[in-house]
Amino acid sequence: MPAYQRIAADLRAQITSGELGAGAQLPTEQELADRYDVARQTVRNGLGILVAEGLVVSQRPLGHFVRQREHMVYRPQGETSPQPASPEMDRFCQQILAEGRTPSQTIDVALVAATPDIAQRLAIDVGALVVVRRRIRFINGEPINTNDSHYPHELVKDSEIMSPADILVGANQKLAELGYPQDRVIDEIFFRMPTPEEAQRLDLGPGIPVAIHIATGYMKDGLPVRCTVNVLPGDRHMMVYERSWA
Amino acid sequence: MPAYQRIAADLRAQITSGELGAGAQLPTEQELADRYDVARQTVRNGLGILVAEGLVVSQRPLGHFVRQREHMVYRPQGETSPQPASPEMDRFCQQILAEGRTPSQTIDVALVAATPDIAQRLAIDVGALVVVRRRIRFINGEPINTNDSHYPHELVKDSEIMSPADILVGANQKLAELGYPQDRVIDEIFFRMPTPEEAQRLDLGPGIPVAIHIATGYMKDGLPVRCTVNVLPGDRHMMVYERSWA
DNA sequence: AAGTGGTCTAGACCACGAT
DNA sequence: TCGTGGTCTAGACCACTTA
Numbered sequence: 001m002p003a004y005q006r007i008a009a010d011l012r013a014q015i016t017s018g019e020l021g022a023g024a025q026l027p028t029e030q031e032l033a034d035r036y037d038v039a040r041q042t043v044r045n046g047l048g049i050l051v052a053e054g055l056v057v058s059q060r061p062l063g064h065f066v067r068q069r070e071h072m073v074y075r076p077q078g079e080t081s082p083q084p085a086s087p088e089m090d091r092f093c094q095q096i097l098a099e100g101r102t103p104s105q106t107i108d109v110a111l112v113a114a115t116p117d118i119a120q121r122l123a124i125d126v127g128a129l130v131v132v133r134r135r136i137r138f139i140n141g142e143p144i145n146t147n148d149s150h151y152p153h154e155l156v157k158d159s160e161i162m163s164p165a166d167i168l169v170g171a172n173q174k175l176a177e178l179g180y181p182q183d184r185v186i187d188e189i190f191f192r193m194p195t196p197e198e199a200q201r202l203d204l205g206p207g208i209p210v211a212i213h214i215a216t217g218y219m220k221d222g223l224p225v226r227c228t229v230n231v232l233p234g235d236r237h238m239m240v241y242e243r244s245w246a
Numbered sequence: 247m248p249a250y251q252r253i254a255a256d257l258r259a260q261i262t263s264g265e266l267g268a269g270a271q272l273p274t275e276q277e278l279a280d281r282y283d284v285a286r287q288t289v290r291n292g293l294g295i296l297v298a299e300g301l302v303v304s305q306r307p308l309g310h311f312v313r314q315r316e317h318m319v320y321r322p323q324g325e326t327s328p329q330p331a332s333p334e335m336d337r338f339c340q341q342i343l344a345e346g347r348t349p350s351q352t353i354d355v356a357l358v359a360a361t362p363d364i365a366q367r368l369a370i371d372v373g374a375l376v377v378v379r380r381r382i383r384f385i386n387g388e389p390i391n392t393n394d395s396h397y398p399h400e401l402v403k404d405s406e407i408m409s410p411a412d413i414l415v416g417a418n419q420k421l422a423e424l425g426y427p428q429d430r431v432i433d434e435i436f437f438r439m440p441t442p443e444e445a446q447r448l449d450l451g452p453g454i455p456v457a458i459h460i461a462t463g464y465m466k467d468g469l470p471v472r473c474t475v476n477v478l479p480g481d482r483h484m485m486v487y488e489r490s491w492a
Numbered sequence: 493a494a495g496t497g498g499t500c501t502a503g504a505c506c507a508c509g510a511t
Numbered sequence: 512t513c514g515t516g517g518t519c520t521a522g523a524c525c526a527c528t529t530a
Contacts, residue, residue, distance in 0.1 A: 002517080002518060002519090003518085003519080004518080004519090009442075012442075028495085028496070028497085029496085029497070030495095030496090038519075038520085039519060039520045039521065039522095040497095040520095040521090041518095041519070041520075041521090042518080042519060042520080044497085044498090045518080045519090048294075052298050052439065052452070053439045053440075053441075054438060054439045058497065058498090059496095059497090059528095060496065060497045060498070060526080060527065060528080061495070061496035061497055061498090061526080061527050061528055061529085062496065062497085062528075062529085063495095063496065063497075064497085172491075181491075182491040183490070183491055184488060184489070184490055184491060185488070185489050185490075185491055186486065186487075186488050187485075187486065187487050187488070187489065188484060188485070188486050189484070189485040189486075190480065190483065190484045190485070191437045191455055191457055191480045192300060192455065192480050192481075193298065193299045193300045193453050193455065194299075195299075196255075196258075206298070207439055209437055209438065209439065209455030209480065211437055211457075217491065234436065234437045234438050234455065235438075237436065238434060238435070238436045239433075239434070239435040239436070240432065240433065240434050240435075241432075241433050242430060242431070242432050242433070243430070243431050243433065244429070244430055244431075245418075245428045245429055245430060245431055245463065248498080248499060248500090249499085249500080250499080250500090274514085274515070274516085275515085275516070276514095276515090284500075284501085285500060285501045285502065285503095286501095286502090286516095287499095287500070287501075287502090288499080288500060288501080290516085290517090291499080291500090293516095304516065304517090305515095305516090306507080306508065306509085306515065306516045306517070307507080307508055307509055307510085307514070307515035307516055307517090308509075308510085308515070308516085309514095309515065309516075310516085
């Protein structure tokens, strides 16, 4: 096994065994180079593995630290239809839903050309105009996720949906009032490493994947009227739900 | 911007724009070093970013290539309760469910001490004996996911569940026949970078995150009797489901 | 001011697979 | 055999934060 992999394996074992607890500082690169009798660059290769795994963060110029597992956010699968909680469900939520947290969000609205992804789901031409309401949600000032809702421009022009402010009744209710009530929603979820833009928008460190949740809303006649793209950082989200066993 | 980041950004732009399509070979490290007038190590730093993002794979000693997006696997959220498919749902599934595929799996069974994660969910002591049925599922010979079901040893000892073979009626049905029918299931889903063991078991390349799906089954009286841990590679899974809009 | 990690160089040798 | 990426060295200078 190459030296840098052995260094990474040694440190990983110390972290998973608890010998190096959450938040603990790792030895400096020079210390590790001396201890293993290798060049500093070789140590850096090893640390790079742990950083890419999300186990370790570099806080320049303080050093490398074991990553603190942040508080996870409870995100019920159906925000619109909370299920009756059983005692077991309560137990799970209790330890996830923590103390007083103050949510906030930023909103901006833009008129853009549809990307292929959006165009396909909204059943419009690539490049056609869509209105996108971009939101970043924060809890205690930390970005938690992004939520970009796309609407065909023809459907929502000159409506409140194009205003970059909170919509009290909710954008979906407003869409219904405009004559486009949703009847069905198809959800797609997949996960990958973030793009640099996503990493910057959500303040993601290396080694943190994101889940992409795309919700497309259809009217009763099958016409898609909304496509929402959520980006959820892996270190801040956990999905929990309950189902009965048939 | 440092040189290696600029190199990564240039190549990333060429990939996302389609100038370098899926499967295309990137210039060699030496070519890039000459083109940008930097040392080869600097080029390697840049390529390392793209590899960590999952955009590029290294096929030694052939070179670096744009990663092929593999066929995604349709994984319905509730395998036990298929929902009636709407025309929109059909459209989504159609492009995901591909041609003839041959599934297979490996099974092994072990008697192990409960880890803290499992012990907590099964409401037993850490270190207590649990039976674990470990499965790796393959499609066309490629590993698709792992599925490790844990049962308290007291509940299943001397039963067919401890045999490392297929259980025709299904392990959950067999568990019910033993007197432990499940009434509710709580699902937890989160995602992170894989451990080296997970990466090896599932043949994961760098830059591929995994989703962890933990399903815990409870009897009517609240006793947990099963805890299944699924590991789903991000490049081989997509979750799709439909819900009606209340 | 000191010490950390971040970036970069100019070499070197090796492992591996295609030809 | 050849060319690729993989690993490693021994330096160097810089940016940044804390003390």
